[in-house]
Amino acid sequence: MDFLNAIVALANYVLIPGITYGSQLAIGALGVTLVYGILRFSNFAHGDTMAFGTMITILATWWLQSMGVSLGPLPTALLALPIGILGCIVLVLVIDRSVYRFYREQKAKPVILVIVSMGVMFVMNGIIRFIIGPDDQSFSDGPRFIISARDFKTMTGLDEGLGIRTTQVITVVTAIIVVALLFWFLNKTRSGKSMRAYSDNEDLALLSGINPERVVMLTWIIVAALATIAGTLYGLDKSFKPFTYFQLLLPIFASAVVGGIGSPLGAIAGGFVIAFSEVTITYAWKKVLVYLMPDSLEPSGLVQLMSTDYKFAVSFVILLIVLLFKPTGLFKGQSI
Amino acid sequence: MSDTVKNSLLFALVFTLIILSGFFQGWNNAMFILNMGIISAIMALGVNLQWGFAGLFNVGVMGFVALGGLAAVLLGMPATPGAFAAGGAGVVLALLLGIGTLVAASFTYKRMPSGRNRNLAMMAILVFGFFAFRGILDPNVALIEAVNPAATGYLGGLNPGTDETYRDNGWIMLLAWPVGGLFAAGAAWLIGKAALGLRSDYLAIATLGIAEIVIAMMKNEDWLTRGVKNVIGVPRPVPYELDLQNSAAFVERAASLGFDPVEASTLWVKLLYALLFAVVLGIIFWLSQRALNSPWGRMLRAIRDNEVAAEAMGKDITARRLQVFIIGSAICGIAGAMMTTLDGQLTPGTYQPLRFTFLVWVMVIVGGSGSNLGAILGGFLVWFLWVQVEPIGLFVMNILTSGMAEDNWLRLHLIESAAQMRLMTMGVIMILVLRFSPRGLIPEK
The missing domain is CATH 1.10.287 (Helix Hairpins)
Structure with a gap:
């Protein structure tokens, strides 16, 4: 019985939050990795692209709620998501046309594009703060739990409860759908193949008649969609605050690099590696160990390796280790 | 028009702007802009050394600035008994x-x-x-x-005074500035050792990470920094306003110049700070200028412009990069210690990457990367804009919405959000400069 309790506690505090956070990071990192693969720069504005898409989704959610529309048990934000994606696509394409294209034609060095993306980050951040303000916004509605911890306890008779939140299930399901769609697109369709060809070898792709502007446009559309979905899922699960989204940049970059930047599969793996490391290292293990250890060995402290405030340090250290020992990442991304 | 004339005009323009703000918004405010402008210029010089000279992409300025602030506390505060x-x-x-x-x-x-x-x-x-x-x-x-968690609860610093007398040892803050540089240099050495061999994007991500970690550490390690409880009352190398107001000689002199004692004392203190800061800025500028024109500076620029050729000439690229990375970060640390001295307090919660990292980058880009004079000009100009965009934005919004009803929701929202204009303005300035004048206001020669 103690063993079961330990497993349930582990699932409740580590596995489920880890999977959820990992899915969010994975979708975010896919966006970074696609920009890197096709446009060949690290997009510092990605966190704010996520925040922008989420903001449009939130505004649309509020509008739908004021009209009395709802999805029943699901959060209204899912219905508003396509509007958010559209809004984000429009913004990103406008920025690409007005800002990035110039440097593409100049064949500017990647680091110049990174600096330009810093400027874009400022502007997006400003737009977001201007429209929705810098404060926390909560936009999740519908029932919070699919199984609440108390129900689980009465159902199974265990001491530990296992609570599964609606947003966690939605995150995982959406992530699976999104990833499946993306891989189908990249591997099976003509446009997806042209994107991969362009990423592999730009000159050869140009020779075989692939229109670079079209590839770039497709990339931005996909990146905007991914960013909005990742941002909305994160916002539903936690809450929306522009500054938090900016800070997500570090774990997202870490995920993309750990997996191998430029490799979509790597981005997903990296997302989960980073998420699980963050959760396991900042989790207070006492609750699990109490069930597993004999009474005499019971830990006195919280058995927390690091306080939660150091979660950035975790993604950072993993990033450094990978960069030092395996610079191409776990999945042989582009060695840069 | 020769370069000297053009540059002098640009500097004259910036100082005229600051003086104008003195006339319209009070001299206290103008002195604040000037003091923070000098500190910003020093930070910009540090980043310019890394980016302009050597092409290193450091986006962890905030962390080095914060480490400088830590040094100010560790030297300036008295040890907790x-x-x-x-x-x-x-x-x-x-x-x-x-x-x-x-x-x-x-x-x-x-x-x-x-x-x-x-x-x-x-x-x-x-x-x-x-x-x-x-x-x-x-x-x-x-x-x-x-140990007395409400008032201290941390180790305190090296100030020889006691709780009552430590403020008399303000001179120690002058020592804290170079020590702040040393702290930042130590951190830069660690991060540079690990990340400089990699390509530029990775250095950016690594420095972004180290800055967040430094701030997390300062917020959480209460034994060292008091964390989010903040350290207040950091001593200062200049006299206190209250002491000046109590000194008969000072009041008399102020009265003879037509100032009232309170205003005169605040201005005098800020002026002393400005002089001290200007000396530091002058020294760092002189050294940077010497470095730029020395064989060492030429070697750095050669590495920046053509890494392979420089390596073929037998230059040790990684070692030179590590060197300039450490020096640039140390300059940011010195500026950070100066800033904490000026504020008189260390508040880890206020360190924001947009304000302390990316704004410094805007200064370097706008001023002209690779040019020390440009970095200083960018520091003053962008800092001035950063401070003034908010009132200007409010003013513009008020004019734009003057036709609307008092309680129109759009008007209220626009006026309320005017404060958020500064980020957008900085971004637009940066993008425009990069696009139309990528070498900045004072281009590298």
Whole structure:
């Protein structure tokens, strides 16, 4: 019985939050990795692209709620998501046309594009703060739990409860759908193949008649969609605050690099590696160990390796280790 | 128009702007802009050294600035009575143990043949070292934080004075500035060792990370920095306003110049700060200028412009980069210590990457990367804009919405959000400069 309790506690505090956070990071990192693969720069504005898409989704959610529309048990934000994606696509394409294209034609060095993306980050951040303000916004509605911890306890008779939140299930399901769609697109369709060809070898792709502007446009559309979905899922699960989204940049970059930047599969793996490391290292293990250890060995402290405030340090250290020992990442991304 | 004339005009323009703001918004405000402008210019010089000279992409300026602020506290504040006796030795022991663990791990990595045994040995050293480190650190930290937690609860600093008299030792802050540089240099050495061999994007991500970690540390390690409880009352190298107002000679002199004592004292203090800061800026500018025109500076620019050719000439690229990375970060640390001195307090919660990292980048880009004079101009100009965009935005919004009803929701929203205009303005300025004048206001020669 103690063993079961330990497993349930582990699932409740580590596995489920880890999977959820990992899915969010994975979708975010896919966006970074696609920009890197096709446009060949690290997009510092990605966190704010996520925040922008989420903001449009939130505004649309509020509008739908004021009209009395709802999805029943699901959060209204899912219905508003396509509007958010559209809004984000429009913004990103406008920025690409007005800002990035110039440097593409100049064949500017990647680091110049990174600096330009810093400027874009400022502007997006400003737009977001201007429209929705810098404060926390909560936009999740519908029932919070699919199984609440108390129900689980009465159902199974265990001491530990296992609570599964609606947003966690939605995150995982959406992530699976999104990833499946993306891989189908990249591997099976003509446009997806042209994107991969362009990423592999730009000159050869140009020779075989692939229109670079079209590839770039497709990339931005996909990146905007991914960013909005990742941002909305994160916002539903936690809450929306522009500054938090900016800070997500570090774990997202870490995920993309750990997996191998430029490799979509790597981005997903990296997302989960980073998420699980963050959760396991900042989790207070006492609750699990109490069930597993004999009474005499019971830990006195919280058995927390690091306080939660150091979660950035975790993604950072993993990033450094990978960069030092395996610079191409776990999945042989582009060695840069 | 020669370069000298153009540059002088540009500087004259910026100082006219600051003086105008003095006429319209009060001299106190203008002096604040000037002082922070000097500090911003120093930060911009540091980043310019890294980016303009050597092409290093450091987006962790905030972390180095914060480390400088930490030095100001560790030197300026008096030691908390009893705190070191309570747990100081234990903390020092734990830190030594932590460093020893890392050294042992890297030694193992270098000396043992690669393979599973090496990995296992390193894992064992790191895991054991970490738990021993935490095991010694945690109880001692608790002891230190238990010493008078409402007022101190941290180790305090090296100021020889007591709680009552430490403010008399303001001179110690002048020592704190170079020490702040040393702190930042140490951190830069660590990060540079690990990340400089990699390509530029990775250095950016690594520095972004280290800055966040430094801030997290300052917010959480209460025994060192009091964390989010903030350290207030950091001493200053200039007199206090109250002392000036109580001094008959000062009041008399102020009255003879037509000032009232309160205003005169605040202005005098700010003026003294400005002079001190200007001296530091002058020294750093002179040194940077010498460095730029020395063989060392030319070598750096050669590495920046053509890495392969420079390497073929036998230049040690990684070592030179590490050097300039450390020096640039140290300059940012000095500026950080100066800023904490000016504020008189260390508030880890206020360090924001947009304000302390990316704004400095805007200064360097706008001023002209690779040009020291440009960095200084950018520092003053962008800081001035950063301060003034808010009132200007409010003014513009008020005009734009003047036709609407008082309680129109759009009007209220626009006026309320005017404060958020500054980020957008900075971004637009940066993008425009990069696009239409990529070499900045004062281009590199």
